[in-house]
Amino acid sequence: MKYADEFRDKTIAQGLARAIGAEADSQRDYRFMEFCGGHTHAISRYGLEDMLPANVRMIHGPGCPVCVLPASRIDMAIRLAELPQVTLCIYGDLMRVPGSQRKSLLSAKAFGADIRMVYSTLDTIRIAEHAPNREVVFFAIGFETTTPATAVMIRLAEKKWLKNLSVFCNHVLAPAAIHSILESPDIHNGGRIEIDGFLGPAHVSTIIGTKPYEVLAEQFGKPIVIAGFEPLDMMQAILMLVRQVNEGRYEVENQYSRAVTRKGNRRAQEEVSDIFELRDQFEWRGLGLVPYSGLKLKRAYAQFDAEVRFAMHEVRVADNPACECGAILRGAKRPVDCKLFGTVCTPEIPIGSCMVSSEGACAAHWTYGRFRDYQLRRA
C-alpha cells in the first residue's frame, strides 16, 4: 500500500531501534507518555514495545476521547435518545461505552431509541434533511482534530436553514489534559515528575500547530515531540525524545513535518473559535474536573446546542471504586496493576473507560499485548 508501507518498513525500524538502543543511557530509565490513544493503538498493533530497549518504557496517556468521556455524559445522551422525537447520530465507538446502571447507547437502541451510527458530520446533515419532523442531534466528541468537522456541520446547517439539527458537544482539548496530568500528585515522586517526555498527536497539531505545547514544555521542563501515527514516525519521535533528555533539553519538536506547522491550520482554528468557546471546566473520566479543557457552543449558536435546546443536565456518577482507569490514564499504573483487568473487565464487558475503545490503554493491552505479562512472569 503506497504512502503507508514506506512508514512501516522493518529495515528502517531496526535501524531506528539500534539508534535508540545506542543513544539511550543504560544507567537510567526513560518513561515517555504517548498522550494519544491512536498512538497507543499503533504501538500495540505493530508490537513497537518489542523493538525498544528495556529501559525505554511507553506510558499510555488519556488521549482517547471515548475513554475519557465520563459516564454522566453517556447518561445524558441516553436520556436524550430516549425522547420520542429525537434521532441521535453518533460515531460507532460510542455505542458500547458504559454509562451508569449498566446502560449504554447500544442497550438504549435495543430498547427502541432512534440511534444511528454515522461516519461523518455530513451524514448527520443528510439525516436531518430527510427527516424534517425529527429532532436530529449529533453527539460531537473528539479532540481538536474533529472539532472543525463539527464546526463545518453547524455552518452548513445554518446555511441550509436546518431547524431540526443540534449538537451535543463533548469536544475536549489535548494541551489542557497534558497540563492536568503534569499537575496531578500521583505521578510526582518526591517532587519529581515520573514522566520524562511526551509524544504529542500529529493530527491534533495539524489543526492547532505545535505552539500551544511550548508553554507546557517550558513550565514543566519536559520535552514534547509531535509525532505521526505510523510506527516509523513513532520510533523516530522516541529517538528525538531520548536525545532531548540526554542533552537536558525540553523543547517542542515536530517529527511530523510533512503536515504539521508551528501555527497550524488558521482557517480551521478560526471556524472553531467562531462557533465554540471554552467551558470553565469539563469532567474527564480518570482526571476529574479539568479547568478549561472542553468546548461548548457560543451563545450566538444556542439554537444548535442540544444542551440548551433540550435543557439537558449532568448528574455526576461515581466510577467503580476498584477500577484503576484514573491512575492508568495518568500513567501512574499499568493495566495489569488493576484487579479488574482481564477478570470482570474485558473488551466484551468493559467496566472502566480504558477498556471501551480499541484505543484505550487497557483494551489495547488486552487485545494485542497481554502475552507479554506471561512472558515477564516466566522470565
Next chain:
Amino acid sequence: MRATAYQRKLDIQNGRVDLSHGAGGRAMAQLISGLFHEAFGNEWLARGNDQAAFDVGAGRMVMTTDGYVVSPLFFPGGNIGSLAVHGTINDVAMSGARPLYLSASFIIEEGFRFSDLKTIAGSMGEAARAAGVYIITGDTKVVERGKADGLFISTTGVGVLADGLNLSAEKARVGDRVLVSGSLGDHGAAIMSRRQNLDFETEIVSDSAALHDLVALMVAAGGSSIRVMRDPTRGGLAAMLNEVAHQSGLGFHLQEEAIPVKPAVAAACELLGLDPLHVANEGKLVAIVAPDMVDAVLAAMKAHPLGCDAADIGEAVADNHRFVQMSTSFGGGRIVNWLWGEQLPRIC
C-alpha cells in the same frame, strides 16, 4: 372446456412479490414453478413433491445449515443467492466431504421485485450447477412489507465423507502448519464498499466461491495429515484460529509478512480502521496440516485456481493461554484477538 383455468404469466420485468405468492395457492405454485424450478432445474424438483428422496454413496453423511441475511443483496462478485450456495457447499466441504444436495428456503418481503428474485435464483442455479450440486427441495414464504429486509435465504447442505477421514480441531498438534488458500478480507471489504453510508469506490470483488474441488485435491494429497479445515467467514482468520486454539488447547504463531492481503483490501481496511484478519471471506479456507505433509498439500492447493495464492502463514505452538500470536511485519509481536463487538471504525 379447458382442463385448467387461464392464468396470467408472471410479469418478471415489472412485477413484484405480493402476499398471495406465499399463501399456498395458485400464485405460489406459479412462482415456484415459473421462477425457482426454472432456475434450479433438476429431476427432484420436477416431481413437485414436498420432499426429495436421494441416494448417497458409501461413507458417512455430512449435514450443515446456514442463514443468509447479507446487505446489500447484490455486491461486486455475487449476490445473496450465489453466496448462499457457495457458503453451504463450503461448510460441507470443510469436513473433507463431497457436497451433493442443497435445500433452500426463501423468506421474501412483500414488494420484492420479480426481476431481482429471478436474478438471485438464476445465480443460485448457476452456482449449484457449476459445483455439481443440486438444489432438490425448498420453501417459500412471503411476509408483510417491513417484516424482512428484502430477502432472507436459509440453506441446508448434505454431502458424503470418505471412510477414515475425520477432520477435527482437537487433532491439531504442536508443530502443525497453518495454510491459507489465498488473500484475506476480499468479501467483507467488497460488501462494505457498497454499504450506502460509506461511499468509497474500489475494484474489490467478493471472493465468494465453492471450495469443494480444492478440498478434494488437498484431501487426495494430504489425507488425514490435514487435521482440520475451516472457512474463515465472519470474524475472519482471527476468529477462526482463536476457535481452533480453544478447541485444541494449543496456541498459534503467525508471520504477518506471509499472510496474503490484496493492496486494495489493505487500503480499504486502513481507511475504515479495520483489521483484514477480522474481515469475512467467502471463498477461502484455512487448513492445519501435519508438518511432514505441508509441501504436498500446499502444492495441491497451488495447482487449483482457487488456491493459486495459497501460503504457509504460521504454526501451532504449545501455549496454555491458547493465544494466537503474530510477528508483525514491522518487527514486533502482538496477539491476534477475537473480534469484539461489531467492526466499528475509529473516530479520530
